Amino acid sequence: MNNFSYTKAYSVDEAVSLTNVNEDNKFIAGGTNIIDLMKYFVTEAETLIDINKIEGKRDIVGLDNGGILIGALMTNADTAYHPLIEEKYPLLSKAILAGASAQIRNMATNGGNLLQRTRCYYFYDIHTPCNKRTPGSGCSAIKGYNRIHAILGHSENCIAVFPSDMCVALAALAAIVHISGLDGDRTLAFSDFHRLPGDTPNIDNNLKKGEVITGIELPGNGFSKNYSYLKLRDRSSYAFALVSVATGLELEDGLIKEARIALGGVSHKPWRVQEAEEFLKGKKADAENFAAAADIILQGAAGFEHNGFKIKLAKKAIVRNCMMALDPSSQRPGAKPSL
């Protein structure tokens, strides 16, 4: 790890001005990702600005529009176990608790979760070419061992996936990211927050240099009656998703009034296809219609030498998870869906 200075910011304004002093100043929140990246020499900082002392960003506030605003500095654990989240947004709670370990969730913050970097092995190995780490150096994964990599939205420059569980639920819930920077405050729809790799895989998201995430807004509809989060991985705990699915359904007289389906582990950003959700509107909530929606979601999917299996896995995971959403008791640990 390279030497760095450390300082604390006590307000959003102070954090923004401190990070803009030097191109290489960076924020630290829970530190569960940035410290690893610094230890592996993947990233470095002139000064780490600790934002944990900023007041008022560790709680949940109700909004006039019926939604809520979750503080960016609230931990993943406090968020998942907050009574309001458990009651109104259980999909988010489930997704968070599917990630990492209890110890990591106790440290990790919501803002940091959105900004965690890919788990591509080559990205972490500074002795291999990687366009995300060193633009223009090449992509070792395309012809390398690409079992965990993308099947959707990849480019010839990068096939990495975004590893978060929490963000898959946030995509399905149509969250809005609250941001502050030198130019003032702004919001970004969750679907516009993360980027596809294209020609600039080194840029993960549309946050501008020196901006701080202050909160995550959730609209009023938390799909709390019919929801499910399914995470498929090589180990049943403490492993990142090969494929994950977040589903929220609103049903009326046995028909689907509204559907939300987002995929994780398959692309550079949580993958949501509104055409599939439109297709489901007014249809019977059954395996056949969910399978047709899965085909729409996976349109254009293309695998590589070691990850082609993800296409079939994702389609089956979507159907299984949507069926589980019909029976929220299936969210009990170990419960199996009735297919």
Ligand SMILES: Cc1cc2nc3c(=O)[nH]c(=O)nc-3n(C[C@H](O)[C@H](O)[C@H](O)COP(=O)(O)OP(=O)(O)OC[C@H]3O[C@@H](n4cnc5c(N)ncnc54)[C@H](O)[C@@H]3O)c2cc1C
């Ligand atoms: C062993 C291990 C297993 C894991 N498994 C999973 C898993 O299964 N699923 C999953 O989803 N995640 C997993 N994670 C990732 C974990 O969830 C993230 O590391 C964590 O959410 C990052 O939050 P943090 O507060 O620690 O971020 P930090 O490490 O402090 O920061 C991460 C980045 O965000 C920036 N940043 C932080 N907060 C803000 C803010 N408010 N505004 C602007 N910039 C900010 C920092 O500058 C840094 O660039 C795992 C991590 C580890 C170490």
Ligand code: SF4
């Ligand atoms: S997939 Fe992306 S992160 Fe992985 S080696 Fe290629 S460029 Fe780097």
